[in-house]
Amino acid sequence: MSEEITYADLKFQDSSEKENIYEFDGVGIKVYTTLKIETGKLNKMQNFKEELQKNVSLQLIHNKNSSKMIRDLSITLQEIATKLCHELYKREPEHKCKPCPKAWMWHEDSCYTLSDRYETWQESVMSCSAQNASLLTIKSKSVLEFIKSKKLRGYWLGLSSEEHQGYQNLDETIISSNWLTQRRNDVNDRMFCGYIDTSYISYADCTYSKMFICEKLANPVEVKSTLLSEIPDGKYS
The missing domain is CATH 1.20.5 (Single alpha-helices involved in coiled-coils or other helix-helix interfaces)
Structure with a gap:
């Protein structure tokens, strides 16, 4: 086996x-x-x-x-x-x-409008806010030159300080910490707000009435309608 x-x-x-x-x-x-x-x-x-x-x-x-x-x-x-x-x-x-509303100025990626109404600084903030905008803050050399070219006088800006600053050269204020980057509602009669005076910035009681400048982000340019707006003979629509 x-x-x-x-x-x-x-x-x-x-x-x-x-x-x-x-x-x-x-x-x-x-x-x-x-x-x-x-x-x-x-x-x-x-x-x-x-x-x-x-x-x-x-x-x-x-x-x-x-x-x-x-x-x-x-x-x-x-x-x-x-x-x-x-x-x-x-x-x-x-x-x-x-890409900006009618009557607004266009510069780079932002839109600007000059209001001819006289309002307090706080009222100006609210008026700009109602248009989805804010008081102008000058943070770059390009915007500075754009605003200087308009030769404006007596327009509120997005500036406020607890102390009266007197006159300041506009060129020097773009680096100031007094620029407001957000809308604020706590400005009172003990504070001073900045306004443009041609090539200078001055401060006044925030309860005074002045004209003002609003700014907001521009919409993107519509590619299709813009590129098709040119016609063969060189004219534009």
Whole structure:
């Protein structure tokens, strides 16, 4: 009996795959065949999964590159439209491409309006706020030069101080900490508020009445309508 077992083992190891199958009983052949088929399916699924992951990765890279190209193109078109609108605005201050309300001045990315009403500083803050704007704060050289070019006198600005500052050169005040970057409602009769006087800033009791300047962020220039506003003969609509 022992010799037969040894013979059988040796035969199993040395035989071909076909002979190997027939050494099993009927159930063993079915299990082996099923296992082989399922293993083949699993390998195909694994290959399909890897191919799918590869395709998805390539698609994501393509989409990312496409999105960047579209974003860069949009930015470029926006810049072109804005520059074009600035040129049209110089020719016609109320050109339809202007991103500011009617009668408001446009400079860089902001809109400005001069009110000819006389109001206290606090009332001026409220009037600007009602237009989704705030009293002008001069924080850059570009805005400073823009305002100086208007040669204004007696307009409230977004300035307040607990001490009377006297006259100050407008050029020097753009770095002042007295500029208000937010609307405030706590200014009282013990405070002084700043107003523009041509190239100077002066302070007065905040309860005095003066004209005022409001500012707010300009809307983005509409790319399509602006770029299509030019017609072949060089005229503009």
